Structure formats: C-alpha cells, structure tokens
Amino acid sequence: MTPTEKLWTCHLICAAVIDLIVLIRIACQQHEQWEVCKMKNKSASKVNIFILELTIVILVFALAGAISVSLFAKAHNLGQEATDTNVAMMTTQSLAETFKSQDNFIDFTDLSGIKPWPLYYDKDWKYILDFQTASPPDNAVYSIDAKVSSEKTASGLMASVEYTAFRISTAQPPLYALTIKKYFPGQDGGSQ
Numbered sequence: 001m002t003p004t005e006k007l008w009t010c011h012l013i014c015a016a017v018i019d020l021i022v023l024i025r026i027a028c029q030q031h032e033q034w035e036v037c038k039m040k041n042k043s044a045s046k047v048n049i050f051i052l053e054l055t056i057v058i059l060v061f062a063l064a065g066a067i068s069v070s071l072f073a074k075a076h077n078l079g080q081e082a083t084d085t086n087v088a089m090m091t092t093q094s095l096a097e098t099f100k101s102q103d104n105f106i107d108f109t110d111l112s113g114i115k116p117w118p119l120y121y122d123k124d125w126k127y128i129l130d131f132q133t134a135s136p137p138d139n140a141v142y143s144i145d146a147k148v149s150s151e152k153t154a155s156g157l158m159a160s161v162e163y164t165a166f167r168i169s170t171a172q173p174p175l176y177a178l179t180i181k182k183y184f185p186g187q188d189g190g191s192q
Helices: 003-040 046-098
Strands: 119-121 143-151 156-167 176-187
Touching: 003 046, 046 143, 046 156, 046 176
Parallel strands: none
Antiparallel strands: 119 143, 143 156, 156 176
C-alpha cells in the first residue's frame, strides 16, 4: 500500500470514527429523551431503531469510501507504471535505432575517457546531461544503461548492445530491456 493509499484510508477511517462518536452522542441524548418518552408513551423505540439504522448506513458508506479510495490509488499507480513502461520502451527503441543507423562501429560506452552511460532522466522523462558524476543527479528518476559487446568474424564485426531502462529509486525489475545486434562488414574490433 502506497503512502497516498494509507493517507486516504486513515482519513476515511477517522471520518467514520468521528461520525460514529457524533451518532453515539446523539443516541445518548435520544436515550435521555427516551427515558422521558418512555413514561409518556412507547414511541421511543422508534427513535432508537432510527439511530441504529443511521449508524449502520454511515459505517457502510465509510467502508465503501475507504475501499473506493484504495482502488483509485491502485488504478493511478498502475496507470503510472504503464506510462513509465511505454516511455521507457519508446526511448530505448529510439536509442537502439540510432545505434543501428551507424555505418561504422563505435564503442559508445567509453568515448575518450568520458563514460556517457547510464543516461539519466527526470520525472517527465527529460534527458539530464551529466557526464561527470558517478552517482545519479539529484533530480534523476529514471535511467537507461547500455552494455556493448563485439565479436570479430572473418569478414567484419558483429556488435551487440543491451539497453536496460529502470526506475532509480526502487529495486523493481527493469521497466524495459532491449538487445539489438548489427553486423559491420569489413571492420575490425575486439571482444569486450
């Protein structure tokens, strides 16, 4: 249960408890009136039944409200997860297409001592340009990493890149993973 779900559930439970306290107070006042009415006539039992019914109805609505808020919070979380997975997939595929469009093999995981991977993104999947830090920037929420391997063949080089997109703050499985291969004829390269 997320903090938002817990907060709404606690709020609804507190509201139900307050309503119950108010109803008990009303019932006590009615009970005092009932004692007076009991001596006058027998209509006091109708008042008690009404208060009991009102209490039960309020408790049922409070329970239904708590369940509804919990379901809405879960639906929101599922929608956010689906959006994150979709954006991760599109961003990763875009990076893969960029690699596949190259005519010459370049190991882009280590360019002249600069390590551009992993790529970091903020909460709106906007790229954060930061090559120098070993740890994620403060506003980074998502990350995409790439692992490159290459294999020499008799007539060229077979390169493989494994892209992995994930949410930085959680230990959940990756949002999306994609492995692509491209053959570069007539090039040399070493296995990594």
